[in-house]
Amino acid sequence: xxxxxxxxxxxxxxxxxxxxxxxxxxxxxxxxxxxxxxxxxxxxxxxxxxxxxxxxxxxxxxxxxxxxxxxxxxxxxxxxxxxxxxxxxxxxxxxxxxxxxxxxxxxxxxxxxxxxxxxxxxxxxxxxxxxxxxxxxxxxxx
Amino acid sequence: xxxxxxxxxxxxxxxxxxxxxxxxxxxxxxxxxxxxxxxxxxxxxxxxxxxxxxxxxxxxxxxxxxxxxxxxxxxxxxxxxxxxxxxxxxxxxxxxxxxxxxxxxxxxxxxxxxxxxxxxxxxxxxxxxxxxxxxxxxxxxxxxxxxxxxxxxxxxxxxxxxxxxxxxxxxxxxxxxxxxxxxxxxxxxxxxxxxxxxxxxxxxxxxxxxxxxxxxxxxxxxxxxxxxxxxxxxxxxxxxxxxxxxxxxxxxxxxxxxxxxxxxxxxxxxxxxxxxxxxxxxxxxxxxxxxxxxxxxxxxxxxxxxxxxxxxxxxxxxxxxxxxxxxxxxxxxxxxxxxxxxxxxxxxxxxxxxxxxxxxxxxxxxxxxxxxxxxxxxxxxxxxxxxxxxxxxxxxxxxxxxxxxxxxxxxxxxxxxxxxxxxxxxxxxxxxxxxxxxxxxxxxxxxxxxxxxxxxxxxxxxxxxxxxxxxxxxxxxxxxxxxxxxxxxxxxxxxxxxxxxxxxxxxxxxxxxxxxxxxxxxxxxxxxxxxxxxxxxxxxxxxxxxxxxxxxxxxxxxxxxxxxxxxxxxxxxxxxxxxxxxxxxxxxxxxxxxxxxxxxxxx
Numbered sequence: 001x002x003x004x005x006x007x008x009x010x011x012x013x014x015x016x017x018x019x020x021x022x023x024x025x026x027x028x029x030x031x032x033x034x035x036x037x038x039x040x041x042x043x044x045x046x047x048x049x050x051x052x053x054x055x056x057x058x059x060x061x062x063x064x065x066x067x068x069x070x071x072x073x074x075x076x077x078x079x080x081x082x083x084x085x086x087x088x089x090x091x092x093x094x095x096x097x098x099x100x101x102x103x104x105x106x107x108x109x110x111x112x113x114x115x116x117x118x119x120x121x122x123x124x125x126x127x128x129x130x131x132x133x134x135x136x137x138x139x140x141x142x
Numbered sequence: 143x144x145x146x147x148x149x150x151x152x153x154x155x156x157x158x159x160x161x162x163x164x165x166x167x168x169x170x171x172x173x174x175x176x177x178x179x180x181x182x183x184x185x186x187x188x189x190x191x192x193x194x195x196x197x198x199x200x201x202x203x204x205x206x207x208x209x210x211x212x213x214x215x216x217x218x219x220x221x222x223x224x225x226x227x228x229x230x231x232x233x234x235x236x237x238x239x240x241x242x243x244x245x246x247x248x249x250x251x252x253x254x255x256x257x258x259x260x261x262x263x264x265x266x267x268x269x270x271x272x273x274x275x276x277x278x279x280x281x282x283x284x285x286x287x288x289x290x291x292x293x294x295x296x297x298x299x300x301x302x303x304x305x306x307x308x309x310x311x312x313x314x315x316x317x318x319x320x321x322x323x324x325x326x327x328x329x330x331x332x333x334x335x336x337x338x339x340x341x342x343x344x345x346x347x348x349x350x351x352x353x354x355x356x357x358x359x360x361x362x363x364x365x366x367x368x369x370x371x372x373x374x375x376x377x378x379x380x381x382x383x384x385x386x387x388x389x390x391x392x393x394x395x396x397x398x399x400x401x402x403x404x405x406x407x408x409x410x411x412x413x414x415x416x417x418x419x420x421x422x423x424x425x426x427x428x429x430x431x432x433x434x435x436x437x438x439x440x441x442x443x444x445x446x447x448x449x450x451x452x453x454x455x456x457x458x459x460x461x462x463x464x465x466x467x468x469x470x471x472x473x474x475x476x477x478x479x480x481x482x483x484x485x486x487x488x489x490x491x492x493x494x495x496x497x498x499x500x501x502x503x504x505x506x507x508x509x510x511x512x513x514x515x516x517x518x519x520x521x522x523x524x525x526x527x528x529x530x531x532x533x534x535x536x537x538x539x540x541x542x543x544x545x546x547x548x549x550x551x552x553x554x555x556x557x558x559x560x561x562x563x564x565x566x567x568x569x570x571x572x573x574x575x576x577x578x579x580x581x582x583x584x585x586x587x588x589x590x591x592x593x594x595x596x597x598x599x600x601x602x603x604x605x606x607x608x609x610x611x612x613x614x615x616x617x618x619x620x621x622x623x624x625x626x627x628x629x630x631x632x633x634x635x636x637x638x639x640x641x642x643x644x645x646x647x648x649x650x651x652x653x654x655x656x657x658x659x660x661x662x663x664x665x666x667x668x669x670x671x672x673x674x675x676x677x678x679x680x681x682x683x684x685x686x687x688x689x690x691x692x693x694x695x696x697x698x699x700x701x702x703x704x705x706x707x708x709x710x711x712x713x714x715x716x717x718x719x720x721x722x723x724x725x726x727x728x729x730x731x732x733x734x735x736x737x738x739x740x741x742x743x744x745x
Contacts, residue, residue, distance in 0.1 A: 037280070050712050052713045063738050
């Protein structure tokens, strides 16, 4: 158990979801009253391929401890190569993070389908545990 | 509260003078926030009064209230009154998922003469109270952050109007099989012009080759002939055979298409249409040589077998010899393991049982063995299955992992070895004169059409609809619909039903004469655009972005009518010159700032 847990550190996570695919999956987790940490907040966009790497960096700069992208993957109805595009965005974001000394483990991506309630909750618990071990981002960035 | 809408004299503006320099923070908006109890669905876990109080102090927020049920008629009327009395120019409702009530509260905005795109729905039920019933304090903190992010988004919203485009009262139907023909007749009867584009030299598709069909024993040919006669009666339908759609340009409601018509000399025909219905059908599965004995004389596919049955009378004769025993092997080419054709083709059980009944009625001595994984004669087809068993057909269920094998015996007959799960997994060898491989449907290879229309193809190779239940014939390409078995395996009646659904969708779009499109599309900041354009043009599979000359300078231009609003071009622009309306760079960053609730940036 890390010292961060002992001091009551609860990592704050920003999730980017997509309107038609992953956001309904995240909704479903709530509809089933499945629990994940309340420090997880979701912002939705039409498609994960439209996320700017700069927004991810901005979230870290604003003190959020982790960013998770619930991508459309193969299910994207808008772009055939959505998974590849989102992957490129992640790569670019990681370069920006590296330049700022932000640990790469603070950014995660997984394809989430419109009924992926259980996987989402699992990812959040796991990610939260990883970030708890890493400690608050202030400690990393300063 | 000042009644003066002019921001410069309002209370909020006075309070926010120190932030005037930043348009995102300045007190020049008048936003109303309503936080819903949802009975107790939200308020049992989120302290809604605390959220309300936190939002009261937010810049630009002039109304912050809680409501028992935001969606109730009474509350909606109160919101309309508040918008008008307080002269609100932005609305935020924190309640359930936008999938449920975004449209409801956009409607409230419209009724109060507030631009519906200045409305933001904040999901504090599915994504907050319900997910954190174990952490009331955490849920309340989270809700405050989410609502502040919603306010930040509305603060930076600009009034948007739906894009109104005129539409042409004409539909192109690609594919002249049963779904396409029935759709064409329906389209003509509803008052739309129709162009049928058929790749083959004659209309009819697969159904034209079928004999008597369940339940009324009309042949496929007769049914197609009936539809072709109906098409011929309608002068508003143009039929192009030996024809292929080779290009599509223009935008929703006004597509310009080019069709290559083969003949003694090929020619190009241009057709301007409002919508396109794709009904290109399926292909039948072709087994590999050696697959269940395919390639051995006497092993035939379902289409080969039905043709043999329908083209003869009396006892079945195959290559000069009377057939006394038939073995059917079901699910060939379908329900395959992961990576193969995993789906069920739906029609093949019924078609096989029907064909076996037809031949049983002609030869009462015939022995028929049906080797299956499950018999799926659903709905009314079940009656055929019962009759087939009554007439002596034997059904044997084999295990998924132990399929039957087919070999040729010394006497020239066929031997089918099967494990029968219903007789204690006993292995049996059945002699047979004919083995019918019950082959299902596979997606038709139509790479040309797929790329011309930018049709979305699913992992199974069939075309994808927007929503399998609620929007079953629409595709993400506005005004392009799919019908029949190009979408998924379907029976004849299901194909016709989806063809008629496509008629309704086309009529819904075209009969008004105009269409309204969602304005949440990508836009280019011309001043920031460096004119490199290669990257953004390549990023758009819908060809919504073009390079144009503006004042002697090359810049990117995005057609709002063609743009699908995915935002895929936004991150690729090296100059950050592209924004997606409703999700602009400023809105996203401001929402992140509000969510993070951190005073000092950390990096």
